[in-house]
Amino acid sequence: MPLTLLVVVMTAIAWVWLRSQPPSQRKPAILKLALIAGILILVLLAITGRLSLVFALLVFLFPLLRRVLPSLLSGRMPGSGGDEATVKQGNQSHVSSDILSMTLDHDSETMSGDVLKGPMAGRGLADxxxxxxxxxxxxxxAHDEDSARLLETYLDRRFGDSWRTDDPAGDDSEESSERKNPGHGGSLTDREALDILGLEAGASRDEIVQAHRRVMQKIHPDHGGSNYLAARVNEAKEQLMS
Incomplete structure (x- = not known):
């Protein structure tokens, strides 16, 4: 009876933990749980005195475990292509301007960034x-409109509209620079387009379409996102599909 109760409790804990994982991480999480369950079964067999069976299983499974264990522990699916995978681990988009470098995490939907140029160069926006x-x-x-729109996007996502009350330009303009001109001044390179969509070189057209859809769901203006980022994401797709 105590053993049955322990199994039920551990199963419930595993289920709660699995549900708390981001959707993109649930398949690797299932594999990790299966691995942990297998190890516990082996330990139980050893405790009950069935060591010969344990050793036989280890001898049989060792070649397989040596091959797939590193992938399981790193959260990568076996057979997913390894170094040839075209989607970046971490599921992030990177957008840069002349003054700022910004990263959007697709899972947490949070933005982070660094200042590349000017009096605050080298500092993180979080600081x-x-x-x-x-x-x-x-x-x-004063120096780069794209950087201004990108920073406004970050401030809107982090603080909502509250920061605008402290904006000296707020009284002189009914619209922010992003709302007046959601586009940007220069064409994207393939590398920049890949960074925006969170892809690696060699991505297929289907992967580009899927990445575009995934990122747009996170930053579309209708969902409280940014006109500027939406325009950049659309431009990235057009650049890579051309």
């Missing part, structure tokens, strides 16, 4: 104070 954000935004507006 900036409220007044520094406004100072950086003014610098971007």
């Amino acid at each position: 900036l104070g409220e007044s520094e954000f406004i100072e950086l935004l003014q610098y971007c507006r």
Whole structure:
């Protein structure tokens, strides 16, 4: 009876943990749970004195485990293509401008970024104070419109509309630079387009379409996203499909 109760409790814990995983990580999580269950079964057999059966199983499974265990522990599906996989691990999009480098994590839907140029070069956006954000935004507006729109996107996603009350340009303009002009000034390279869609070189047309759909679901303006990022994602798809 105690053993049965233990199995039920552990199964419930495993189920709750599995449900808490992001959808993209559930298949690797299932494999990890299966591996853990197999190890526990082997331990139970050893405790009950069936060591000969344990050794026989280990001898039989060792070649297979040596091949797939590293992949299972790293969260990659066996047979997924290894180094030839075209989708980046981490499921992220990267967008850069002259002044800023920004990353959107598809799973958590959070943005992070770094300042590449100007008085705050080398600093992460997460480390900036409220007044520094406004100072950086003014610098971007004065030197690069794309950077200004990208920073406005970050501020909207992190703070909502509250930051606009501290924006000196808010009283002089009814619309932000992004709303007035959601496009950008230069064409994308293939490398930039791949970074935006979270793909690696060699991605197929089907993978490009799927990545475009996935990213647009995260940043579409109708879902509280950004006109600027949506335009960049569409441009990335057009660049890679041409």
